[in-house]
Amino acid sequence: MYGRDTTDSSAGASFHPCSDTRGFIVTLQLWANSTVVDWSQLLLNSYSHWIGRELLERAGDPAYQAHALFLSPFIVVSHGMEEDPLINYGNQAALELWEMAWEDLTRTPSRLTAEPVNRAEREWMLEQARTRGYLDTYQGVRVTSTGRRFLVENAIIWNVIDAEGQRVGQAATFIHWTWLS
Template identity: 35%
Template sequence: MIRPVPDASNQFYLDHINLLRQNYERLTGKTFGPSDLTGIDFAEAIYQAPYVVVSHGTEPDPIFNYANLAAQKLFELPWTEFCQLPSRQSAEVPNQIERQKLLDAVTSQGFMENYQGIRIAKGGRRFWIKNVTVWNLHDADGIYRGQAAIYSSWEDVVEKI
């Protein structure tokens, strides 16, 4: 089942955003998002932020379960398509092995900073994502809930002729 687009009626998925925030801050020691906001205002700010915030769940082939507007624009995917996409498909097949190595390292270490890699948008545009932080998500009971990523730097891959 596809979750509805984040808006005031579902509190912009405040519980999920709090999960991302708590794990990010605990693992990295850094602030996640605007420190002057709380509650639904904070969740809405993350959804509308000018940087990418994405997460995927714990399925055998993990599927994105959150993508803010910046991510939707960058990957050329509306919420309903993004949240059906296996996260591995955000990279082309040759780059999926590198991506999986990153996720395996994050699983064992808790988080990783300064990752960069090539991703692909729905329309075929390839782009570098840079200075990415990826971290594990565990709920209050310590149950693994997936992984998330945040980054504000990307640029199109320039093909040399």
Template identity: 40%
Template sequence: MTTSLALDPDFCKLLVSSHLRVVGTPLIDQNALQEDAARWLYEDAPFCVVAHDTDADPRFVYANRAAQKCFEYSWSEFTALRSRLSAEHPDRDERDALLESVRTKGYASGYRGLRIAKSGRRFWIENVTVWNLIDDDGVYRGQAATYRQWKDV
């Protein structure tokens, strides 16, 4: 695994600060915003966090270990994946509509969507919050999502 963004404190700050600024609630305990926040979010967080870039066909640039376990991909596999491929073809239109809504409104919460793991296992992600990654200078850097609940179909 290349660590690239996995343990990058600046990327962790982007995830955490944009979530607070855009959604209005903390992604992680504010007291945890110390040196090890990036490591904790990547390795130990009991919830999934994924993020994709700004490409026309976005690619995942981040997936914490909880998300990797959920989707059954390693870091290198996940970060090579186009984010649309996390949903089966019939479910992509709904996913695309959600992401476009987030792009214009800033975030969405309470989303439920059907996803597919590397093995072909289908599962629901529930109570998902998706938000725009906006850096401190107001530059759009992509989108991220977090969820604590998933269940197999």
């Protein structure tokens, strides 16, 4: 059961985490924050630009689309353009997979989602996406915040671009992964 937000909803999004019955941290109405709505539009527009199809049905206004993206059953995660890029978005499925709250995930350098032994391969993959605009059918081992390892299967990685076509980050989506022992 998800926690109930008791803050004033007229003030916009609330950022009060609570635990659901499975022990995951849930951030209520995160998708309603204007920064998240704007970034969600960049994610969706960039995916369509590079891949040539929509990541999800683009019904409703941008806030509705941000909500749909956040609650989609597939993983969506992205990072910015810092020297050591920080994760700046993860939908609910990503938060659950990486076993992190929004506040923790968005302070995490994206390189830490891979074990040290797999980081060179991860960098190669990101460079391929940087050069081509996207990379599809990617596979690689990632690690959760608690050290659980999983194999990502058939991921799509794409450059996130702004309205002027300038690269502002990179994102990935996938629906299939296998837990490793």
